[in-house]
Amino acid sequence: MSSNTATTTTTTTALVLPDIDKPLLLRQVQLNGPLQDEVLVEIQATGICHTDLSCMNGTLPISSTPAVLGHEGAGIVLSVGTHVQHVNPGDKVLLSINHCGGCVHCSSGHPNYCVEGMPRNFGGGRSSRRLDSDKVEGGSSFAHTIHLVGNDVPSSSSSTATPCFGNFFGQSSFSRLAIVNGSCAVKVPRETDLALFAPLGCGISTGVGCVLNTLDVQPRSTVAVFGAGSVGLAAVMAARLRKADVIIAVDLRETRLELAKNLGATHVICAAKEDVLARINQVTKTDEGVNYAVDCTGVPAVIETMMDCLAIRGRAAQVGIPTPDKTVPVKILQHLLKGQQYVGCAGGDCVAGEMIPYLLTQQKEGKFPLEKMVSYYDVKDHQRAFDDVKSGKVVKAVISWDSLPSCIQ
Incomplete structure (x- = not known):
């Protein structure tokens, strides 16, 4: 069934x-x-992304609390608005970024750089323009997709419901039910394991897309990946898909480096024990460095090292997110004379409707073993999931919502 009633409300459970x-x-x-x-999507599983953690601890600012975050959602469509044509009730969907679909960047295949990207993904609610276009009466209250209700209203609030920062990445999928912008929803086959593939919506696609799209890594080339978390390990697997000759993973944790070798790294460097630049030169058998490099840490000192390890005409991409005030120096003459490039990469520069089916196929064919890095937690055990992510005990945690009541008949 379709829904065209903006004033309907639904009660659910959220983190x-x-x-x-x-x-x-x-x-x-x-x-x-x-x-x-x-x-309206019943969420079956939600991946925990580093961006969620950064917003939770204040590294990346959000405008208000209370807040419902989560942006690697996977679930089943319950109802659709009249302008949504590509999914129907009963469809399984993976959720990705919110984008307008009509600006110059969206229409040219770069939705991660949508001109409305910041308000749509980080604004905390719906824009007044969207409310006006939907002719929502009393639109101010509907600017927020989520409210705390009843006994869950903070004691300092005098109202019966208090608005939450929501609509995060157009989904706020740390919730059993989620109001999702249609642009976020990618239909997947009915046999899709939603818990396994929930992380494709952001972190995994970011690592893969950086290698395939932003850097366009070529066969027989050399690649260095700094940071062997879920994004970095996805980049390692993507470099293997591109048949790079040398794939170097750099991290502080030896357990992560062992997993990187298992996923396709030809060499690993423990930055806590080795001189990274010297080791890269040894691996590449030249003082020139690597053709491509990816930083997944957002740490300025690591980014400087990444730049120093580039070969002539080497290309480096930034996917790790620092605090907004961080900068790195550029050796301008070296950068110029060697023709090097350092570029930003948001979300892997992916079109989710293309990248997600591609990765589903690669995993099915045994070429993208995502299952080796995913760990599952029941939503009622969410604190352990977040603790394990923060400590590095697990690479990619996925929260399952199956223990909560379902709305699907």
């Missing part, structure tokens, strides 16, 4: 961030919508 750097709480919330360009 709510009560304040910056506080533990998430499993609470009852009220959802407003869906609007004409949105879908």
Whole structure:
């Protein structure tokens, strides 16, 4: 069934961030919508991304709390707005970024650089322009997709419901039910394992897309990946897909480096024990360095090392996210004379509707063993999941919502 009633509300359970750097709480919330360009999705699984952690601890600022985050959602469509044509109730979907679809960047195949990207993904609610286009009466309350209700309203609030920072990446999928912008939803086959593939919506696609799209790594080339978390390991697997001759993973944790070797790295460097530049030169058997490099850490000192390891006409891409004030020096003359490049990469510069089916196929054929890095947690054990991610005990944690009541008949 389709939905065109913006004023409908639904009560569900979500993981709510009560304040910056506080533990998430499993609470009852009220959802407003869906609007004409949105879908209501029952979330089956949500990946935990480093961006979620950065917003939770204040490294990346969000405008208000309480907040419902989560942006690697996977679930089943319950209802759709009248402007949504590509998915229907009952479809399985993986969720990715929110984008307008009509600007010069979206229309040319670069939705991660949508001109409305910041308000759509980090604004905390719906824009007034979208509410006006949907002719929503009392639109101010519907600017927020999520409200805390009843006994879950903070004691300092005088109202019966308090708005939450929501609509995160157009989905806020740390919730059993989610109001999702239609642009986020990618239909997948009915046999798709939603828990396994939930991370494709952001972190995994970012690592793969950086190698395939932003850097366009070529066969027989040399690649260095700095940071062997989920994004970096995805980059390692993508370099193997591109048949690079030398794939070097650099990290501080030897357990991560062992996994990197298992996933396709030809060489590993423990930065806590080795001189990274000297080791890269030894591996490449030249003082020239590598053809391609990816930083997945966002640490300025690591980025400097990455730049120093580039060969003549080498290309480096930045996917690790630092705090907004961080900068790195560039050796301008070296950069110029060697024709080197250092570029930013948002979301792997992917079109989710193309990248997700591609990775599903690669995994099915045994060429992209995502299952080797994913660990599963019940939503009621969410604190352990976040603790394990922060400590580095697991690479990619996925929260399952199956223990909560389902709305699917």
